[in-house]
Amino acid sequence: MKTAVILLPGLNRDRDMIAAIKKVSGQEPVTVWQTDTDIPDVDLIVVPGGFSYGDYLRCGAIAARMPFMKALKAKADKGVHVMGVCNGFQILLEAGLLPGALMRNASLKFVCKEVELEVVNAKTAFTSAYTKDQIIRCPVAHHDGNYFADAKTLKALQDGDQIAFRYANGTNPNGSIDDIAGIINKKGNVLGMMPHPENLIESAHGGTDGRGLFESALNIAAA
Amino acid sequence: MIKARVIVTLKNGVLDPQGKAIEGALTALSFDGVDQVRQGKVFDVVIDHDNKKKAQADINAMCEKLLANTVIEDFAVELV
Numbered sequence: 471m472k473t474a475v476i477l478l479p480g481l482n483r484d485r486d487m488i489a490a491i492k493k494v495s496g497q498e499p500v501t502v503w504q505t506d507t508d509i510p511d512v513d514l515i516v517v518p519g520g521f522s523y524g525d526y527l528r529c530g531a532i533a534a535r536m537p538f539m540k541a542l543k544a545k546a547d548k549g550v551h552v553m554g555v556c557n558g559f560q561i562l563l564e565a566g567l568l569p570g571a572l573m574r575n576a577s578l579k580f581v582c583k584e585v586e587l588e589v590v591n592a593k594t595a596f597t598s599a600y601t602k603d604q605i606i607r608c609p610v611a612h613h614d615g616n617y618f619a620d621a622k623t624l625k626a627l628q629d630g631d632q633i634a635f636r637y638a639n640g641t642n643p644n645g646s647i648d649d650i651a652g653i654i655n656k657k658g659n660v661l662g663m664m665p666h667p668e669n670l671i672e673s674a675h676g677g678t679d680g681r682g683l684f685e686s687a688l689n690i691a692a693a
Numbered sequence: 694m695i696k697a698r699v700i701v702t703l704k705n706g707v708l709d710p711q712g713k714a715i716e717g718a719l720t721a722l723s724f725d726g727v728d729q730v731r732q733g734k735v736f737d738v739v740i741d742h743d744n745k746k747k748a749q750a751d752i753n754a755m756c757e758k759l760l761a762n763t764v765i766e767d768f769a770v771e772l773v
Contacts, residue, residue: 528762535759564762571764576710618707618765645710 471691472512473499476542478533481520481557483666490668491516494684504536509545513691517542519556519611519666529572529614530560539565551595551690552660553683556612559652559662568655568662569627570619575612576645582611587651587665588638591631594654595690596661599682605638606679608651608665615664617646617653627653635663695740695748698771701761702733736760745772 473491477484484501491499499516502509509515523532533539546552546567554562562568575581587608589600600606619627624647627633635652642649644664652663667680703709709731716730738755740748752770761768 527759531759531762563764569764571762573708573765574710576708578710578714616708616710620706620764645708 471495471497471514471688472510473497473514473516474502474509474512475499476502476504476515476517476538476558478504478520478522478536480522480524481518483519483556483668486666487516487518487555487668490671490680490684493671494681495688502538504533504538507537507541509538509541512550514551514553514687515542515545517552517554517558517561518668519558522557522561525614528560528564530557530562530564533557533561534564543567546660549657549659551687553596553687554660554662555666555668556615556664559664560614562660562662567660568653569623570617570653572614572664573616573618574614575616575643577643580611580613581615581643582609583643584609585641585643585651585665586638587635590633590636591654593631594634594658594661594686596654596683596686597634598689599685606682607670607677608667608680609669610643610665612644612664615644615646617644617650617664619647619650624648630656632656634661635665695743695745696773697738697740697748697752698773699736699738699752699756699760700733700769700771701736701756701766702768703731704765704767707765748772 560572589604592600592602634654636649654661667683670677670680712731719727756768
């Protein structure tokens with residue numbers, strides 16, 4: 471699996487993401503700097519987590535307007551798979567690649583803990599290594615993960631099976647509408663999620679529940 | 694020079710936990726009669742020409758493209 475990881479000033483989960491991709495796929499991802507106008511031919515583009523541009527204006531707002539985004543959008547339109555985690559999810563929403571918005575946590579507190587996720591749709595390219603309704607553990611670390619979409623958008627997400635993950639068993643850490651933790655676009659090639667699967671991929675992390683995401687993505691290259 | 698003030702507010706129906714916290718703090722300060730507080734943002738933009746029509750159109754476009762997230766926010770522009 472050939473992967474590109476986008477780098478922006480203020481991200482801090484990029485190294486974890488690169489390590490996870492390398493460990494699961496066996497291949498070193500290429501990195502793309504925010505001002506690059508070209509993204510190499512890859513199977514998967516990942517926008518990692520952190521605090522790009524210090525969360526100025528709105529989380530992900532400035533990053534989503536940087537030059538790399540034009541190339542990323544063109545690739546996504548062509549069907550290349552894109553995954554945004556945490557700040558990466560915020561960036562993909564700000565860029566309009568996914569519907570809705572992420573707002574300040576309902577508690578107003580930064581949450582850094584482990585939650586439980588329900589795999590709502592196990593038929594996506596990012597979740598096929600899981601089974602539907604499976605409950606997995608996953609860490610979260612964010613201040614603005616409170617997913618919001620208007621009633622029409624929410625219904626479209628529900629009816630279109632576009633909710634990939636929900637917070638399970640009362641572990642919703644941020645007030646997200648319908649307990650949404652991760653969504654996928656209509657075409658099925660762009661996923662955004664707040665939790666950090668890259669931080670639970672080997673026994674040293676205390677579990678491997680996040681590994682399935684990367685193992686699922688391996689099939690993108692094979693397909 | 695044209696000075697513009699852009700006011701960005703959350704749309705009705707969008708939950709505003711920060712506004713709620715401020716509302717609670719005002720009550721804690723013993724201000725009575727506060728029914729609701731909604732938090733917003735103000736941007737003062739200075740334009741380097743005097744064409745009001747162009748400035749208005751440009752600032753509207755700036756709001757649509759960057760200053761507001763129209764999924765959750767409304768904006769208003771005042772030229773001064």
